[in-house]
Amino acid sequence: MTSRVETWCNILHDFPAYARRDPAPRRLEIAAGGRTTDVRPQLTLELFRQANSADRAEVPIPDDVLELYSMYRPTPLIRAKAFEQALGTKSRIYVKFEGQNAAGSHKLNSAIAQAYYFKKAGVERIVTGTGAGQWGAAISWACGRAGLGATVFMVGVSYRQKPLRPVMMRVYGGEVHESPSEVTEVGRAGRIKDPQRIGSLSIANGEAIEIARSVAGARFAVGSGENHVLLHQTIIGQEAVNQMEEIGDYPNVVTACVGAGSNFAGISFPFIRNSRKSGRNVRIIAAEPVACPKLTRGLYAYDMSDASSTTPYVRMMTLGRDVSVPGIHAGGLRYHGTSPLLSAMYQDGLFEARSFPQRKVFETAVLFARSTGMIVAPESAHALAAAADAAREATTPISVLANVSGHGLLDLSSYDAYLNSEIDDGLPDEANIARSLTLLRQRNEQLEEAI
Numbered sequence: 001m002t003s004r005v006e007t008w009c010n011i012l013h014d015f016p017a018y019a020r021r022d023p024a025p026r027r028l029e030i031a032a033g034g035r036t037t038d039v040r041p042q043l044t045l046e047l048f049r050q051a052n053s054a055d056r057a058e059v060p061i062p063d064d065v066l067e068l069y070s071m072y073r074p075t076p077l078i079r080a081k082a083f084e085q086a087l088g089t090k091s092r093i094y095v096k097f098e099g100q101n102a103a104g105s106h107k108l109n110s111a112i113a114q115a116y117y118f119k120k121a122g123v124e125r126i127v128t129g130t131g132a133g134q135w136g137a138a139i140s141w142a143c144g145r146a147g148l149g150a151t152v153f154m155v156g157v158s159y160r161q162k163p164l165r166p167v168m169m170r171v172y173g174g175e176v177h178e179s180p181s182e183v184t185e186v187g188r189a190g191r192i193k194d195p196q197r198i199g200s201l202s203i204a205n206g207e208a209i210e211i212a213r214s215v216a217g218a219r220f221a222v223g224s225g226e227n228h229v230l231l232h233q234t235i236i237g238q239e240a241v242n243q244m245e246e247i248g249d250y251p252n253v254v255t256a257c258v259g260a261g262s263n264f265a266g267i268s269f270p271f272i273r274n275s276r277k278s279g280r281n282v283r284i285i286a287a288e289p290v291a292c293p294k295l296t297r298g299l300y301a302y303d304m305s306d307a308s309s310t311t312p313y314v315r316m317m318t319l320g321r322d323v324s325v326p327g328i329h330a331g332g333l334r335y336h337g338t339s340p341l342l343s344a345m346y347q348d349g350l351f352e353a354r355s356f357p358q359r360k361v362f363e364t365a366v367l368f369a370r371s372t373g374m375i376v377a378p379e380s381a382h383a384l385a386a387a388a389d390a391a392r393e394a395t396t397p398i399s400v401l402a403n404v405s406g407h408g409l410l411d412l413s414s415y416d417a418y419l420n421s422e423i424d425d426g427l428p429d430e431a432n433i434a435r436s437l438t439l440l441r442q443r444n445e446q447l448e449e450a451i
């Protein structure tokens with residue numbers, strides 16, 4: 001099959017300006033009294049190169065990684081005809097499905113790669129934060145296979161909504177804590193501020209960083225947002241470009257959901273490259289929940305990715321790290337910010353964004369399940385909602401490709417809640433968003449003075 005792919009697509013090569021290091025965060029750090037921590041030494045040299053270097057257009061995937069990929073790749077790309085009919089559109093809707101691997105989502109693509117590079121560098125344990133638990137499950141398995149330990153801090157609300165995911169992690173050999181936890185200072189402080197223990201990815205990551213910095217042989221890793229993670233996910237789009245060519249169609253629109261941006265980058269970067277080369281136009285749409293509208297309503301500002309204020313400032317589309325996001329079922333889309341690289345690309349108009357209310361997302365997901373049999377992750381259903389809208393809004397039939405980032409078989413209780421009319425649209429607390437954005441704006445004004 002020609003869709004077998006042996007390289008990742010390094011989009012920094014196409015846009016070298018995005019690889020240039022922003023000097024502001026270091027200056028901000030100094031202005032802040034050097035309190036923030038550069039977490040970059042946590043990366044191995046090769047991962048650091050992947051995150052920062054524009055020199056290679058194609059990054060070769062190591063043989064050991066390809067061997068594990070071959071257990072589930074290439075992933076299927078199918079046309080969802082019954083879904084088109086159910087929507088009443090004449091447009092063609094294709095779906096790239098990343099939910100068929102054992103761990104259940106695209107996260108495995110980067111988990112396998114990161115475990116490989118960390119093991120090669122002599123690391124013994126990976127410590128990490130996870131939202132809905134997809135990353136935690138993927139890294140637990142990948143670490144187990146590579147002979148590494150895995151410690152995972154899982155966002156509290158998701159831990160309780162999706163109690164089987166922590167079980168998966170433990171089956172794979174991972175150690176899991178409900179975050180905010182009792183085992184770190186960040187967690188204990190989080191419990192006081194958040195007595196219901198809803199938690200957030202920023203607190204979970206803050207806990208993970210604290211442990212990684214205190215345990216010998218341990219390193220902090222992330223499942224999204226960073227450039228090397230986005231790079232690993234481009235295997236999705238590399239395959240999809242080939243698969244669309246095999247089918248003899250080319251998408252007018254590509255959609256994916258955005259948490260911190262890895263599956264979105266994964267499907268879209270190769271299409272952005274291909275379209276620039278071939279001159280074929282492709283519209284790329286990022287789908288996010290109305291509950292956490294960082295692209296559609298956030299600011300392009302300096303912010304931190306974790307609540308403990310230990311990580312360096314990055315410039316990104318963000319709602320501010322103090323925002324509290326409703327406990328929607330798409331736990332993987334509750335992060336307050338997004339990838340700095342994607343944020344810069346968004347500023348430059350390389351893609352669009354739309355937000356969707358929770359009930360519309362589930363309505364689309366149920367329609368999709370009844371048409372195709374596939375029960376998708378609530379996160380992925382956002383991409384389907386964006387695809388359905390694009391297909392319906394088109395005045396002449398078009399071709400739409402949606403990335404389905406994961407299956408929803410461990411999210412059935414969310415579907416149950418939807419079918420019992422027990423979920424709402426996940427509308428955000430407007431006063432809370434306004435407060436967080438004001439704080440963010442004020443902090444950025446002070447920071448600008450400090451630089």
Ligand SMILES: *Cc1c(COP(=O)(O)O)cnc(C)c1O
Pocket residue numbers: 105106107132134135223224225257258259260261262263264332333377379380405406407
């Ligand atoms: C983690 C996750 C997401 C969101 O993360 P991105 O890095 O933005 O892709 C989306 N869908 C699923 C199934 C996930 O597990």
